[in-house]
Structures are given as C-alpha cells and as structure tokens.
Amino acid sequence: MKRLRTIALGLVAASSLGYGAIGSAPAAAAEETIKVGILHSLSGTMAISETTLKDVMLMLIEEQNKKGGVLGKQLEAVVVDPASDWPLFAEKARGLIQQDKVAAVFGCWTSVSRKSVLPVFEELNGILFYPVQYEGEESSRNVFYTGAAPNQQAIPAVDYLMESESVERWVLAGTDYVYPRTTNKILETYLKSKGVAEEDILINYTPFGHSDWQSIVAEIKGFGSAGKKTAVVSTINGDANVPFYKELANQGIAAKDIPVVAFSVGEEELAGIDTKPLVGHLAAWNYFMSIDTPENKDFIGKWQIFTKNDKRVSNDPMEAHYIGFNMWVKAMEKAGTTDSNAVIDALIGISVPNLSGGYSTMMPNHHITKPVLIGEVQEDGQFDTVWETPGLVVGDEWSDFLPDSKDLISDWREPMACGNFNVASGKCGGKGGS
Amino acid sequence: MTRSSNLLRIVVLAGALMLAASSAAAADMAELVKALATGSFSDREAAITALAATGDSRVATVLQALEAGELYARKSDSSVFIGRKEGTDIALTDPLTGSTAGTAPSGELDRIKVNNRLRRAIEAAMGSLTLMNPDPSLRHAAAEAVFKSRDPQAVAALDQAIAAETDAGVKSILEQARAAALLGSDAPEDQKLAAVAVIAARGDRDALQLLQSVHSKSTGALQSATLAGLRSIESNLAAWQAGQNIWYGLSLGSVLLLAAIGLAITFGVMGVINMAHGEMVMLGAYTTFMVQEVIRNSAPGLFDYSLFIALPLAFLVAGAVGLLVERGIIRWLYGRPLETLLATWGLSLVLQQSIRSIFGPTNREVGSPSWMSGAFEAGHLTITYNRLWIILFALMVFALLSFILRRTRFGLHLRAVTQNRAMAGAMGIRTPWINALTFALGSGIAGIAGVALSQIDNVSPNIGQSYIIDSFMVVVFGGVGNLWGTLVGAFSLGIVNKLLEPYAGAVLGKILVLVFIILFIQKRPRGLFALKGRAVEA
Numbered sequence: 016m017k018r019l020r021t022i023a024l025g026l027v028a029a030s031s032l033g034y035g036a037i038g039s040a041p042a043a044a045a046e047e048t049i050k051v052g053i054l055h056s057l058s059g060t061m062a063i064s065e066t067t068l069k070d071v072m073l074m075l076i077e078e079q080n081k082k083g084g085v086l087g088k089q090l091e092a093v094v095v096d097p098a099s100d101w102p103l104f105a106e107k108a109r110g111l112i113q114q115d116k117v118a119a120v121f122g123c124w125t126s127v128s129r130k131s132v133l134p135v136f137e138e139l140n141g142i143l144f145y146p147v148q149y150e151g152e153e154s155s156r157n158v159f160y161t162g163a164a165p166n167q168q169a170i171p172a173v174d175y176l177m178e179s180e181s182v183e184r185w186v187l188a189g190t191d192y193v194y195p196r197t198t199n200k201i202l203e204t205y206l207k208s209k210g211v212a213e214e215d216i217l218i219n220y221t222p223f224g225h226s227d228w229q230s231i232v233a234e235i236k237g238f239g240s241a242g243k244k245t246a247v248v249s250t251i252n253g254d255a256n257v258p259f260y261k262e263l264a265n266q267g268i269a270a271k272d273i274p275v276v277a278f279s280v281g282e283e284e285l286a287g288i289d290t291k292p293l294v295g296h297l298a299a300w301n302y303f304m305s306i307d308t309p310e311n312k313d314f315i316g317k318w319q320i321f322t323k324n325d326k327r328v329s330n331d332p333m334e335a336h337y338i339g340f341n342m343w344v345k346a347m348e349k350a351g352t353t354d355s356n357a358v359i360d361a362l363i364g365i366s367v368p369n370l371s372g373g374y375s376t377m378m379p380n381h382h383i384t385k386p387v388l389i390g391e392v393q394e395d396g397q398f399d400t401v402w403e404t405p406g407l408v409v410g411d412e413w414s415d416f417l418p419d420s421k422d423l424i425s426d427w428r429e430p431m432a433c434g435n436f437n438v439a440s441g442k443c444g445g446k447g448g449s
Numbered sequence: 450m451t452r453s454s455n456l457l458r459i460v461v462l463a464g465a466l467m468l469a470a471s472s473a474a475a476a477d478m479a480e481l482v483k484a485l486a487t488g489s490f491s492d493r494e495a496a497i498t499a500l501a502a503t504g505d506s507r508v509a510t511v512l513q514a515l516e517a518g519e520l521y522a523r524k525s526d527s528s529v530f531i532g533r534k535e536g537t538d539i540a541l542t543d544p545l546t547g548s549t550a551g552t553a554p555s556g557e558l559d560r561i562k563v564n565n566r567l568r569r570a571i572e573a574a575m576g577s578l579t580l581m582n583p584d585p586s587l588r589h590a591a592a593e594a595v596f597k598s599r600d601p602q603a604v605a606a607l608d609q610a611i612a613a614e615t616d617a618g619v620k621s622i623l624e625q626a627r628a629a630a631l632l633g634s635d636a637p638e639d640q641k642l643a644a645v646a647v648i649a650a651r652g653d654r655d656a657l658q659l660l661q662s663v664h665s666k667s668t669g670a671l672q673s674a675t676l677a678g679l680r681s682i683e684s685n686l687a688a689w690q691a692g693q694n695i696w697y698g699l700s701l702g703s704v705l706l707l708a709a710i711g712l713a714i715t716f717g718v719m720g721v722i723n724m725a726h727g728e729m730v731m732l733g734a735y736t737t738f739m740v741q742e743v744i745r746n747s748a749p750g751l752f753d754y755s756l757f758i759a760l761p762l763a764f765l766v767a768g769a770v771g772l773l774v775e776r777g778i779i780r781w782l783y784g785r786p787l788e789t790l791l792a793t794w795g796l797s798l799v800l801q802q803s804i805r806s807i808f809g810p811t812n813r814e815v816g817s818p819s820w821m822s823g824a825f826e827a828g829h830l831t832i833t834y835n836r837l838w839i840i841l842f843a844l845m846v847f848a849l850l851s852f853i854l855r856r857t858r859f860g861l862h863l864r865a866v867t868q869n870r871a872m873a874g875a876m877g878i879r880t881p882w883i884n885a886l887t888f889a890l891g892s893g894i895a896g897i898a899g900v901a902l903s904q905i906d907n908v909s910p911n912i913g914q915s916y917i918i919d920s921f922m923v924v925v926f927g928g929v930g931n932l933w934g935t936l937v938g939a940f941s942l943g944i945v946n947k948l949l950e951p952y953a954g955a956v957l958g959k960i961l962v963l964v965f966i967i968l969f970i971q972k973r974p975r976g977l978f979a980l981k982g983r984a985v986e987a
Binding site for chain 2: 057058059060062063066096179180191219220221222224225226227229230231233234236237240241242254257258262264265266267270271274288289295391394399401
C-alpha cells in the first residue's frame, strides 16, 4: 500500500512538472494578445439578464479580430462566472486584473456587484465598462458608465407617466439593494417636488428571487382603487420579475388600468415568459430592439448569425457594451497603448455611432450621451416606442434631487480630476468618490 | 375620463340619429376608418371618438380588430384593412363591408399600433356600442365599461337597455351603471341618494373609487350619504381583506407543506438531516420541464395533461435518486449526524452542478396548463387557479401519505421504526430496507412537490435552495416524524407570514417568523406535535 502510494505521488508530481513545462512553452511562443475580461453572472438569479452580455462581448471581440484586432494585436476574451454572488465578483475581478492581466473588463449588472468590485479596480488601476442603468451617486476614475444614470431613465419615465397617462398615485416597487433604494429616494423627492402627496406614494422592497407576489400585487390593486390613476415604477431585478408579472396577469391587473414601468426588464427578460397578458406595460430604456435604423438591423443580423438563433433578441445593455467596446478600441488607437492611465485619459471626448441612428459621446464625468425611449410591451415580446426625448441626454450621476448630491459634479479631466467636486464649497470630496 | 365621457355623449346623441344614415355617411365612415392609421396617438383617439359617434354597428368590428392588432394600413395608399397572417402574407378583408380584398405580402402593410390611452378609448367605445348586443356576456362587459366611464349622458340609453334586459345579472350591472352615470349628472338629490345606496350595495373597489370622487365634490345630505356609503364599503372590504390574507397564508402554507412533508418523514424515521432535500424538489421541477419539452415537440395537444404525466415520473425519478443516495451514501453514516449533514450538503452541490451542466445555468420555461391560469372572484376574494390547485394538491398528498402510514403494512413498519428502532428490529422488521424505502418515499414526495412548485416559481438549478431552509423551519416547528405536526406547522407559519407581510414587508416578515420559531423551540424543543415515548425521548 505504502509503496503504491509513493509511486502514485511520484507520477503525479512528474506529470504536473511536465505539464507545466509543456504548458508554458507555447504561451511564450504564442503571439501576444490583448486580453479582455468579461465579468458577468452566468448562473444564479441574475443569469437571466447577464448571460446575453457575455455573448455579445464575444461577438464584438470576434468582429474586431476580423478587422485586424487593435494596435496590430488580436483580442482575447477571458470569461469568468461570478454566479450572482457579490463578493465573488470582487474575487474574480482581482483575478482578471492581476493574474490574467486584462487590459479592460466589461462587466457587472447589479449595483451591489459594481460596489463590490469598485475598490478592486481602484486599487489595481483597472478599467471597468459598466453597461447597465443604475442609481448614480458614484463616479470613479476607473469606471466608465455606459448605462443610464437616473436622469436618463427614471426621471423621464416618471415625466411620461405624469403627462401622458395623468398618473397621480405611485407605487415604487423594487428589489432590496442599493440601486432600487437610491433610485426610489430620488424619485420620491422628485415626485414630492412635483406636488405629489406623501400618502399617494407607496414604496415596497422584496428580496432577490422573491416568488410569492400575491400579497404585494393585492396591495397594489388596493392602492390603485382610491379613485386616482395609479402606476407602478418597478426596479425589480432578475428572475423575480417572472412570477411578478405572472401574478399581475393572474390577478387581472391590465396595463390600461395600472401600468407598470420597469427599468430592469428588457427583451431578454421577456423572452422567457408569455407576454400576452403583459401587453401595454412599459419599460424605459435608451434602446429597443424594434428601433428601425440600418445600423440596428445590421447589428441584429450579425447577432442572430453569431448566436445561430434567428429568434435571439437584443437589448439596451447590449447596445451599451457595443458603444463602450467601440469607444475603448478607439481610445486605445488614439493613445497608441493599452496602458490604463493613457486609455482612461484618451476615452474622454470619444464619439462613436449608437444603434438608434445618432452618436454617443464619452463625457468628462465618464457617462455617455443617450436618447431616452419609453416603450410598451407587445405580444411578441418586443417593445413599441411610444415616446422619446427630442435629443440626447447627458448622464448626470449626482442627482439634483438629493440634498447630498445636488452640489456635486464630476470631471475627470486635468486639472480637476475629481469625481465628486462640490461646487458650493469649491473642494474635491476625495479619491474616487462613491 | 373626459375623453370617454365625450365619447358616450356623442354616442347617445348619435344613437337617436341613427336613422339618418345615407351614402354620404358611408363615405364619411371610410374617411374615419382611414383616419385611424394616420397622425399621432391623440389624432387616432379623436378618430376612435368620431367613429363611435356614428353609432354604426360596423364600428364594433373595426375597433375590435384595432385592439387585437389585426388592423393594417397599406403603405402605398394608406387604405385600411383587417388582416389575418398567412405565413409571410396577410389575407385582407375590407373593415366596413367584410368582403375579402385579396392578400398582400406583410412588407407592404403596417400594423396600426395602439397604446394604453387608445385601449381605454376603445374599451369605452365598445361598451357603448354593445349595450344592446344579443350576446349576454358582451352586454355584461358593455355595462361594466359604462359603469367605469360614468358618463351622465348615458342615462337615457341605460334606461332603454334596462327596460329591454332579460338577464338578471346583466340587469343589476346596468342599474349600477345607471346609478354611476346619475351621480355625475344634474339629477335631483333624492335620485342621487338612491344611486349612492345602489353603489354602496355593490361594495367593491370600483364602488369605493366612485363614491370617493363623488364625496369630494358634494355637499350636505349627499356628502353625508356618500360618507356613510364609504364607511360601510371600507369596513366590508377590510373584512374581506383579512380573509384574502388568510387565503394567501393558506397558499403559502400549502407550498411549505409540500416542500417539508418528505423531509419530516426521513428526518422522523432515520434522524438523517438531508441537505439535498431541496435538490429532490429541483429534480421534480426539471422532470416537469422535460415532460413538457417532449409534449411540445411531439404531441402539443397533450399540454393540458402535462402535469398529470409529470407527477408519477417525478415521483419515480426523485425516488430512484433518493434510493441510490441512501444505499450509496447515507447507509454508511448512520449515527453520525454531522457527517451526514456534510455529505448531503456536498451531494446537493453535486446535484445542482449536474443539472447546471446538463440543462444550462439559466431558467427553464415551464408553462401552466390552461386550467391553472387566471382567477375567479368569490365574493370579494380573488382566488387564482394555480394557488387553488396547489392547496388542493397539497392536501391530497397529505391524505395519501396519511393513508400509507396508517393503513399499509409498510406504513406500520415505518411507524414502528420511528418509535423504537431496536424493538422493531427485534420484532422482525428489516430496518435497513425500511430506511432505504423511507428515504425513497421522502425524496419522491419532494419530487412531486417540485412539479407543483414549477408552476409558481422559476425553474433553475437553484430552486432547491429557496425551499430547504423553509422545509427545515416547518419540520422543526411542527415536530419530527408526525404528519399532523407538519400540516399544522406549515399552515400556521404560512398564515403568520402573510398576515405580517402587509405591515412589515416581505423581508422583515420572514425575519420575524424565524425569530418566533427560535423563541418557540426554547419552550418546546421537540416542536408542536412531539412524539412521546421512552425510546423517542432518549
């Protein structure tokens, strides 16, 4: 037994040494590539939303490689699965930057995952492109926010409901974490500034993955029966949306009676449910798959060929990655290097076409310009645009509706180089700012 | 509200003028139908109003098609047709005459879109147009639509309809609609007071809404009458709301019961803490998914029976896995609870990952058969069909298990082993075999629970994780090895949770229930219905 064990151990040691030697040799001989980190949940409650972002990144990288790569080198994707586990996001981010030595990371969805990786990116001076709508109140030198800030999604949606649907009573329903909590704080202040009374606002939070919506939907029904037009502003994230909409349908709440405008439900989330009872419910985004422009048709065509599925849908965070990736490529070409500092400085001012027929520009506060679209759910799971802003809106992460942030601006260009500069006091709030 | 009341006003006036139809009017109709395709949403709303004002019976068909998304406009000449999809072409019919107008490729036509505002306008218009329709269900819907829009000018038309009405149910709705319309008009006060009484008798949320708006605009006797009506409706509704919360508690309790009952048996008989119990639920849910996939691909007509087919399959699959687990892993770890805990925890991770590798990490769509969708009203309670069936199913499973335990030989052996293992062995019962079959039974029941839970929760590799904690909670609270304990424990926890939820919120409600259980087991460590006996308490 003992001899067998020693022999076995010896074999294992020898093979690992040999494998290591063989393994490292080709790497040294192989052509150098620019590595791109992809940090999206491929399992867990957020997989329903994030898996498609990993796929679109792979498509964009393949496209770019066909065009010759960047700076003469091919791009290489490094995909990791943080599994909807927020602390794991930080661990994986660290691995991507330190071990895999990626030049930039495209990732995160929930704000809690972003907050979790923020210290890692700031410590290791990495670059993160964050493609999802969020609550603002943050501006980091190492993060480029290609998703919507509240003034590019939440506020216009509320304006639309107030003006076009004459809504007077509001239910703010969200998942219990930082994004819905902060967004609802902003919306509550905004609504009150527009004259909505306190008793006409109902705020409600549920945990991730919540599946028993009976009581809450009944409460919404009751709240909506007080004689004034009521709407639900939903910041519910992940697969909890599926039983929520099912319960709305089961309890007979139609969009024409109590419309629900969602900020985290797009074509991808609707792909898995029967959308017939949801027709007329709303979503606020900066892009819909149904936008009729040649650029969008071209993008969707390539996407469906890449995924070998002609029923595959596209959505807003995918467009954000499209914009962010193209901006990053352009910045690297402008700076002539993949070095973080050079690329971070080169990114500001870069303008690339978006998929709705216009251009998107990277502003000094690391946000981009986007149009705002309100769409209604159609039977086939697509959105039909019912309203859009006449022009592009610049992202403003420091909300004017919260007392702590209304005096703050962010400008990462020299000499200010500050994420939370207080214009009232004339001082910079500190490194990074969040 | 003003737009729809304008609508009804025009409709009622037009109704009296219906005799004035002429060829000129026919040409106007075509123009109005064309107007549905052009302009902004508010222009189209005006077109709907104008169409309804003609009072023409053909308008109903046009508006129905518009709402259903079957109205198309040809891009070349903006002429409007009702269309039905035939592959890539669309079969066209003239909206006013109903005659076929050939087919056209879908690229030549634009579907005329509607938004929420237009849908409301269409609903109000349809209501007024179908008040005298021969079909009683359509008349019912029309009366409800008129009740919601409350236009004072509709009183005359409603009087006409009430006089001609034969169906008692529709008649009462028409009277309520008339009362609603009256309250918005300049009728004398005594008529309005009578109307308030009719509305208060209806007593639901729409009535509450109506009386609130009347109350804010009225004075004197009418104001106090509406206040009294509001009070009575509110107290009535509050009682019904409490009933509704109890219903929600029962449905949550049934879910807990289904998830926990298998665990109660295995824990009771063998004292094995099975952390992989949630994964048995997951296996049942995925079996349902597989069954539905097969049905979808080869026999779509059987979809409504898919759950019945999935039930025995889920039981067998989960039961077989349970048997393998017991014979393969648990058997070697009897008397070592910590190792069993660890081993079953590892097993749960293995099972989750295998499912993830086979089916992918994202959620899988499990559809509901038609008899499980929707809801019905019982008094003022909204009862959704899926929850109702799950409660009945949980009770059936409980009854079945009780039967097995009390009336079968296997049940007798199982109870004997639970009460005194050594003695049961001495009496000739093959305890290792009982262990294996019990574990298989517990897992099989969990599989069946998975079939039911696939209807109300997302089917993903993590579905088991959501139920394992709740299952242990119920078993600890209700008492181990006793089915009644599980039943009472599950339903009481469900009801307490749902009664707390409106006040404390979902997250805090769960926390409070957990705290309550912790305090409870300080007093009664063995749970609600503890087994008694020297061997058990040892």
